Amino acid sequence: MAVWREIAAPTPGRQHHESLDFFAAQHAQLVSTTAFAFGITGTAVSLVANLIPGAVHLAAFPLVAAAHLVLGLAIVWLWRRRSPLAQVCVFGAGILTLLAITAGTPETGINFSIGASMGIVAGWGIGSLAVTLTATRGGVASLASAWVATLAVVLMLSLSIGLAGYRVIGLTSLICVLWLLCLVFGVWLVSSQARVSRRIVSIGRAHNLERRASETEASRLRSARLLHDTALATLTLLSHSGVGVDAATLRAQAASDRELLTRLRKGESPNPRASGQYTLTHTAELQLGGTLEAVKSRFNGTELAVTWHGSGQLGLEHSKLDAFINALVECVENVRRHAKVTEAHVTLSDDGVVVRGVVTDAGVGFDPSQIPGGHLGFRQSIVARIEEAGGSVRVFSAIGAGTTVVLEVPK
Incomplete structure (x- = not known):
């Protein structure tokens, strides 16, 4: 920044x-x-x-x-x-x-x-x-x-x-x-x-140098975040021989990663601008329901059964919607990878002021204070995304007591 x-x-x-x-x-x-x-x-x-x-x-x-x-x-x-x-x-x-x-x-x-x-x-x-x-x-x-x-x-x-x-x-x-x-x-x-x-x-020269360094670091973090949430996630599944994921879902996820990488290569890249925002997909061309359906379909066919609660009508502007959806997906991915459970619950709500997403599981849990500072999956893919959208992330967890993550983004 x-x-x-x-x-x-x-x-x-x-x-x-x-x-x-x-x-x-x-x-x-x-x-x-x-x-x-x-x-x-x-x-x-x-x-x-x-x-x-x-x-x-x-x-x-x-x-x-x-x-x-x-x-x-x-x-x-x-x-x-x-x-x-x-x-x-x-x-x-x-x-x-x-x-x-x-x-x-x-x-x-x-x-x-x-x-x-x-x-x-x-x-x-x-x-x-x-x-x-x-x-x-x-x-x-x-x-x-x-x-x-x-x-x-x-x-x-x-x-x-x-x-x-x-x-x-x-x-x-x-x-x-x-x-x-x-x-x-x-x-x-x-x-x-x-x-x-x-x-x-x-x-002025010092400011320019600092600005270029900040933009370079922001670009590096965003690129690492994209890689973590897409290609690395698919490669992790492949490294485990796709255990717990059917072949059709694995192919769909790989195809989605390929489409994203193609868009990046064609210019739809997360190049940082003065506002610090970037474009992953043309969210303006998608309806929110379609976006949530794409999120839901990502976990169909996996060993994790996700139960969705609440209305799908979330009135967020496109950049905030991107951040919220991507952070929500990463929360569910963390449940699938680390919680050692077969069921998770996602509750969505919009009170007209704040859009809220709550991801809950009854898994092994963890100590939030022990998350390493360089842990890309949580610090960058979840917390950094939501904070860039002006929101906040709260984590309630303890070892052996499950985990609840609350994402809040103001409208």
């Missing part, structure tokens, strides 16, 4: 592509959100710095506030629609904000608030582009151009307002550190996408 159920993936390859596409979309959203967080935080902190009394000339504050608003809107646009035009708008709005800040320098000259505001706008507002432009070579080239242009503008503006040389060095150093921080986050996000994509592919 498969470890997980595939919900909406017709093929493993398509499932992997859908997983990669989904992750790529989520990664792009993460990159945009991270860039937005850097940019909008820098814009907000810069605006707060300009709100400090005396930071900028009072008459110039509306222009400074408007420039910050434009920068914030550009960053929001880049977050909502990641496009080259939006990136250019963020860069242009950042330069405009730097111009507005320097234009608002008070008569007392530049102060710490203006210097911090310029550094944050240039390093985080414009620098947030570093988060989104590290995925491609073209993006890295554009990023380098934006960084050089930003530093050039800051240097020219610093000189225009008479900023001291050591302060210019401190300001440009702050901008470079903030840009580096954004760049590190961008590179980390790009590398994480490659790592996770490789992991998804690796998990």
